Amino acid sequence: MEWHAIVSIKRGPAVKSRLASALSPDARVALAEAMAAHVLATLRRAARIASVSVFSASPWPDGSVGWEADHGEGLNRGLQRIRDAAPNTNQVFLHADLPLLTPDDVDAFCAGTEEHGGLGLAPDRYGKGTNGVALVAFAPFTFDFGTDSLQRHVEAASGTPFLIHSPGLSHDLDTVEELRMLPDTWTGLGGARTHFASGKNGAARG
Numbered sequence: 001m002e003w004h005a006i007v008s009i010k011r012g013p014a015v016k017s018r019l020a021s022a023l024s025p026d027a028r029v030a031l032a033e034a035m036a037a038h039v040l041a042t043l044r045r046a047a048r049i050a051s052v053s054v055f056s057a058s059p060w061p062d063g064s065v066g067w068e069a070d071h072g073e074g075l076n077r078g079l080q081r082i083r084d085a086a087p088n089t090n091q092v093f094l095h096a097d098l099p100l101l102t103p104d105d106v107d108a109f110c111a112g113t114e115e116h117g118g119l120g121l122a123p124d125r126y127g128k129g130t131n132g133v134a135l136v137a138f139a140p141f142t143f144d145f146g147t148d149s150l151q152r153h154v155e156a157a158s159g160t161p162f163l164i165h166s167p168g169l170s171h172d173l174d175t176v177e178e179l180r181m182l183p184d185t186w187t188g189l190g191g192a193r194t195h196f197a198s199g200k201n202g203a204a205r206g
Helices: 027-046 074-086 103-115 149-156 176-180 191-197
Strands: 004-007 049-056 064-069 091-095 119-123 130-135
Touching: 004 027, 004 074, 004 176, 027 049, 027 091, 049 074, 064 119, 091 103, 103 119, 103 130, 119 149, 130 149
Parallel strands: 004 049, 004 091, 049 064
Antiparallel strands: 091 130, 119 130
16 A cells, blocks of 8 residues: 655744753754654655655745645644545554654554554553554544543544554654653754753753
C-alpha cells in the first residue's frame, strides 16, 4: 500500500513555549525547525510513504513537500478537513516534534495498521498522548488531540486500534525534562545545545 503523510507544524517565535526556562526564543525556533526538518526528511526516506505534506500556516520553505493550509480552525478540525477531503487514501498524521523518528518506525507503523484493522495510534512515552495516527482508506476516525488524547482516541475507535511502541514515535519534545532525554549524538539541537548546557534562563543541564 502507498501512504500519504501529513505533518502538523507550528512555527514562529511562540513555538515550544514550555522550553522558555531553558532556551531563548531564537533557540526554541531553531530547535522546532530542526525537529520538523528531521521528521520530513525521515518520511521521505520511508519505503511506504508516497508523498509528504505539512499542515501549517505557510508552506515549508524549501518547497520539498506539499502544503495543506492551516486556516486557523484548530488542529483537530484542520486534520479532520484534510481526512474528509481524501477518505479513499491511506494517511499517516504525525506531529513535527519527533527528533528520534526513523524510516523503520514509519514503515512499521503503516504495516501494523494495514495488518490490524486499519487504525493505528502512536502513544507518547507516558501512554497518555497521541503522537501519530495512521488510517487506511475509508477507515472512520475523529481527531481529538489534546491532553490525554490517547484514551479518547482508543474509546472512539470502531474496533481495536493498532498501538505502536517505539522510541522514535513515542519521544516527542515539549518540556525541559524531555529535552534532557535527547542523546548528545542528536545534532539537530545545534546552537541550542550550548544555550541549554550552559543553563541559559536558569535551567542548567544536570
